[in-house]
Amino acid sequence: MTCDQVRRSLDPYVDRELELSKAVEIERHLQTCPMCEEAHVTIEAVRTALGTPALYHRAPAALLKRLESPPAAPPAAGLRIGTWKLAAAAVFVIVASLAISLTVSHHAARTQLADEAIASHVRSLMADHLADVVSTDQHTVKPWFNGKIDFSPPVVDPAAEGFPLTGGRLDYLAGRPVAALVYRRRQHIINLFVWPDSASVATSERHANGYNVIEFADGGTHYVACSDLNDAELRQFTDLIHRPR
Numbered sequence: 178m179t180c181d182q183v184r185r186s187l188d189p190y191v192d193r194e195l196e197l198s199k200a201v202e203i204e205r206h207l208q209t210c211p212m213c214e215e216a217h218v219t220i221e222a223v224r225t226a227l228g229t230p231a232l233y234h235r236a237p238a239a240l241l242k243r244l245e246s247p248p249a250a251p252p253a254a255g256l257r258i259g260t261w262k263l264a265a266a267a268v269f270v271i272v273a274s275l276a277i278s279l280t281v282s283h284h285a286a287r288t289q290l291a292d293e294a295i296a297s298h299v300r301s302l303m304a305d306h307l308a309d310v311v312s313t314d315q316h317t318v319k320p321w322f323n324g325k326i327d328f329s330p331p332v333v334d335p336a337a338e339g340f341p342l343t344g345g346r347l348d349y350l351a352g353r354p355v356a357a358l359v360y361r362r363r364q365h366i367i368n369l370f371v372w373p374d375s376a377s378v379a380t381s382e383r384h385a386n387g388y389n390v391i392e393f394a395d396g397g398t399h400y401v402a403c404s405d406l407n408d409a410e411l412r413q414f415t416d417l418i419h420r421p422r
């Protein structure tokens with residue numbers, strides 16, 4: 178068998194679609210021809226990667242469309258359809274792996290932030306260090322941060338809705354100093370951590386060790402609310418912060 182014949186049969190060979198005598202011929206050739214063996218290993222690797230269940234993410238619509246439609250120009254001489262399919266599969270594997278690693282690292286970062294928020298919340302209650310500025314007046318709390326932190330946190334006081342502001346302090350979260358605004362709901366304390374962040378953040382909720390954490394963003398400001406308050410009421414609270422009147 179010539180190298181050309183072998184290359185043409187590699188796809189069905191890997192898929193075990195060849196009759197035995199032809200498969201044996203190819204196997205012999207692969208043992209003696211490093212070039213064909215390399216092509217064979219590549220195809221096997223792609224097949225194995227595509228067979229991993231974790232890789233089955235739907236490709237973006239644009240990519241699917243590109244894969245489905247034939248290339249605009251006729252393939253260059255020597256670029257056989259098999260090669261084109263192989264390249265497309267390789268692109269898909271790369272895109273899928275990227276999507277997975279991004280999702281995983283994003284998820285890990287969110288979980289870590291929620292854990293940090295809970296730790297900060299608990300610390301603020303235990304150390305009797307809930308507020309450096311104790312005031313129910315947002316016009317006292319907001320200016321208190323001047324010169325202490327490099328931004329001016331938006332301070333909303335939804336007291337009328339049953340979430341009175343009680344004070345604020347400096348805290349440290351997500352690797353930076355943040356403003357911590359303290360609210361009350363009956364006997365429950367809510368810590369609202371605030372810092373500027375231009376990145377868009379999808380609203381997310383986490384529950385751990387009896388605490389609820391809601392993370393959200395609004396107009397360049399990143400918020401993390403943490404409390405032992407039930408999640409329905411904490412959501413009601415963050416909705417009030419989200420849509421300041």
Ligand SMILES: [Zn+2]
Binds near residue numbers: 179181210212213214
């Ligand atoms: Zn060969």
